[in-house]
Amino acid sequence: MTGPFKGRSVTVVQDLSLDEQWYLYRKTAEIKKAILSGQDLSSYKINDPRLAVYLLFLEDSTRTKESFRNAALFHNVTVNIFDANSSSVKKNESLSDTMKMLVGYSPASLFIIRSTQEGVCRHMEEFIGRYTEKLSLPMAPFLNAGDGKHEHPTQEFLDEFTFLEYQSWDRSEIHIVLVGDLFYGRTVHSKADGLKIFKRVKVDLIAPQELALPSYYEEKMLEAGFQIRKFESIDGYLEQKDVAPIWYFTRLQLERMGDEVLEKMDRLRKAVTVDRRHLDRLPSRVKFFHPLPQNRTSPTIPEFMAELELNGWDEQSRNGYFTxxxxIGMVGGKLGEDFTGKSVDIQGVEDEFIEEIPVLNLSQEKEGEFKTGIKRIDDGVVIDHIGRGLQVPAIWKLIDKIRRNLGLDYLSGHGVFASKNVESIKGIISLPNILTLDERKIKMLAALSPGCTLNMIQGKKVQKKFRLHMPPRIYNFAEVSCRNENCISHPRLCEPVKAEFIREGRDSFICRYCDRVHTYQEIWTT
Known part of the structure; x- marks a missing residue:
């Protein structure tokens, strides 16, 4: 079995291109029809007990776990349920070491992970990928069954499949309202990408401010061209006439909320709970969907509505098994030979952020700036404009950080001076007899002090000059860390993961693992 998806991990929705997602949905429809009509299913099954499918549910779940377990059993593979309560994880072993152990036990492995740790599948995809390559083992795919409040891609796939069924496979447009806990609801977060399967998307958001969709996901929706409207309650939403036919509810995730929010729970719950008063104001074809479970004592969709035509969540729940x-058939290599379309375009991060600039005055004697103390440099490197515009203590701190990270333990000089041409303060590091810095150190310098200049001096003259801009990503620093304590890269979790940040806009950096947005200053621990 060597289908085009074999060995692929799905950690977020965008790990599948839109064409690949469409293939998933159409193939699911085909399999669902075959199962319900009693057709021969052998052409869809992996049917290989040498493939070990591990279900590692480090966070409690019923529907997701059971649908995955039964989906794996459908394929006639070996299914292993990893008991987190009595596992090596409880004995303080790192999850990375546990994965290395498990991947060596079978000729081929597939891991389905649900965890409170965010970004865990992305890390494992890379970490175990290197390990299996070293041991000449097949690539082990990882499927994200929900990680903290980050994403839940397989729930998103079953949701979009359900919406497509409801719309008779019309992808031209969708109008949907998202109701409930939009802040912690990872199934909602995944919709910033999942709804792109439709050509035109109109999203209404119903949530009090305390439960509002995080700005990062709202911005992603806007960048994708979604039309967004926001309301604080169902009552407020139904006061206007343009009501969506698809309602997607999420439960209030009390276990993730702080005391300050919990104190307002009655008011918050009322704002996002539908009741009999609302029924007359709903469109005739409206359907309610919910990823489940509901809170049995205070459901946002009352129990009596399960008997009404608007109940779409029962079929939605069943669709989890089919999708x-x-x-599993795709990443296991059985399905996909009939796929046509574009796959995910894996692009490297552009690293062109070192700009060579003209040297306007070759003589140091005329510039009079590059000194070690009061001594001019005959040959060497001068790092100029460090932290220009910052306060003096901050510049001294930055100079120290640069010296430590770049290992500049040479005979040299540094200081903080007033800039001659601009009314501001800047730092200078002067390195006599050091003729150049290697590429790695230059990239590190750009990450530490974007906007600084690098001057190469020979014979008392500046021969080359470079301006270093903010790099597109920051990584390989001991002094950077994601602020999200549940991120797999956070030092608290003691996993072998180096923090990495991707620049988004001018001064925003996104954690590569959990998608938490940081400012430039926030990623540095010192």
Missing amino acids: RITL
């Missing part, structure tokens, strides 16, 4: 059969 996960398809997904």
Whole structure:
């Protein structure tokens, strides 16, 4: 079995291109029809007990776990349930070491992970990928069954499949309202990418301010061209006439909320709970969907509505089994030979952020700036404009950080001076007899002090000059860390993961693992 998806991990929705997602949905429809009509299913099954499918549910779950377990059993593979309560994880072993152990036990492995640790599948995809390559083992795919409040891609796939069924496979447009806990609801977060399967998307958001969709996901929706409207309650939403036919509810995730929010729970719950008063104001074809479970004592969709035509969540729940059969079949190599379309375009991060600039005055004697103390440099490197515009203590701190990270333990000089041409303060590091810095150190310098200049001096003259701009990513620093304590890269979790940040805009950096947005200053621990 060597289908085009074999060995692929799905850690977020965008790990599948839109064409690949469409294939997943159409193939799921085909498999669902075959199962319900009693057709021969052998052409859809992996049917290889040498493939070990591990279900590692480090966070409690019923529907997701059972649908994955039954989907794996459909394929006639070996299914292993990893008991987190009595596992090596409880004995303080790192999850990375546990994965290395498990991947060596079978000729081929597939891991389905649900965890409170965010970004865990992305890390494992890379970490175990290197390990299996070293041991000449097949690539082990990882499927994210929900990681903290980050994403839940397989739930998103079954949701979009359900919406497509409801719309008779019309992808031209969708109008949907998202109701409930939009802040912690990872199934909602995944919709910033999942709804792109439709050509035109109109999203209404119903949530009090305390439960509002995080700005990062709202911005992603806007960048994708989604039309967004926001309301604080169902009552407020139904006061206007343009009501969506698709309602997607999420439960209030009390276990993730702080005391300050919990104190307002009655008011918050009322704002996002539908009741009999609302029924007359709903469109005739409206359907309610919910990823489940509901809170049995205070459901946002009352129990009596389960008997009404607007109940779409029962079929939605069942669709989890069918979509996960398809997904396991794809990454297991059985399905996909008939795929046509574009796959995910894996692009490297552009690293062109070192700009050579003209040397306007070759003589140091005329510039009079590059000194070690009061001594001019005959040959060497001068780092200029360090932290220009910052306060003096901050510049001294930055100079120290540069010296430590770049290992500049040479005979040299440094200081903080007033800039001659601009009314501001800047730092200078002067390195006599050091003729150049290697590429790695230059990239590190750009990350530490974007905007500084690098001057190469020979014979008392500046021969080359470079301006270093903010790099597109920051990584390989001991002094950077994601601020999200549940991120797999956070030092608290003691996993072998180096923090990495991707620049988004001018001064925003996104954690590569959990998608938490940081400012430039926030990623540095010192």
